[in-house]
Amino acid sequence: MSYSVRTGRVLSLVLMVAMPGVALAHPGHGAEQGGLVAGLTHPWMGLDHLLAMIAIGLWSLVQAPAVRSATPWLALAGMILGASLAATGVALPGVESAIALSVLLGGILVASLARLPTSLAMGLVVAFMVLHGHAHGSEMPAGSSLVAFFIGFAISTLVITWGARRLGGWLGASGNPVLRVAGAAIAACGAFFVMS
Template sequence: MIHSSPSRFFSYLNSRVCALVVAPVVMLAAMSAAAHPGHDGAGHGGFLAGLLHPMLGVDHLLAMLAIGLWSVRQQGRLRRFVPGLMLAGMWGGAALAWNGLPLPGVETGIALSVLLAGVLVATLTRLPGMLGGSLVAAFMLFHGHAHGSELPAGASLLTYLIGFSLATVAIAVVGKGLGTLLQRCETRWVRALGATIAAIGGAFALS
């Protein structure tokens, strides 16, 4: 009894900390989703527009955050190179848009990327490196095409590219940091966060 009481106390404390970490993210995601897709105010300058576009679009934000969060539980190179794979997919999609090449079902693809990334997080899924990397790049291809298509008139393509590239890496790093923190918690907190993201992605797909 003497030994079990401190154990229960620290377990309770850890649970409270995990709740404090997850709850604000869930609330922010749910509140932001009400304004889907939410790209207003992305600015008119190339760099600023590129930087803010992924952050002000809740669909982009949640997909990238979820991928970063999911990557923490992956093995080897996939875990390390997820931010680079996200950039590669973004650049590929943007290149298609800037060369006038359509990508069918862009909005649906973006919504499904949010849904599926949330499912991967909620189910604690681990994938082989090649499959997981291909999936990440495919997800981001749709996001990159959307970013490329929304280049503001008269804006510098290069500064816009730099802006959304920096935003992509920053969101991925935040997601990985959150995932690392939540690894110390019970898996139910990670599952709850993933389920919330998946539900929002499903709502996007049906809207």
């Protein structure tokens, strides 16, 4: 498959995944289902959350095998920790700015194919997702079931990070320039979020 055809397919996939967020990118969806639908949809609806998880999944491909296999679970652990902090009233000052920076840094890590020591890479995944999880926990619809909401976003977190890792593997991981282009696009979005 030629480079331009593959690039077109990847860009089409990214647009298809991201476009529903344009119509629904605000809290409150699914509250009537007790939080499960809200939890399932929230990670997909915020472009910052979606891009950060995609970046983490793609970036895991150039890491040590232990990081690569653990990434979806590390992302989930960070999300649950962050959401638990928010649900118990623990504030994280500057969390929105830090989320924007995590998208920027995640894109840079993918574009540069930066390989970090195992413990640092694992810690970075968890730290990024604590920020995003805190935002999810803060935006849980009023009256929703905490457990149902957590189950919903846990499922979506695993699907997005695992899916991004699989997509990157399909693209040929670190040997494919499309991975660098995807990282640069994510970094550009992160820079826009930081400046907004």
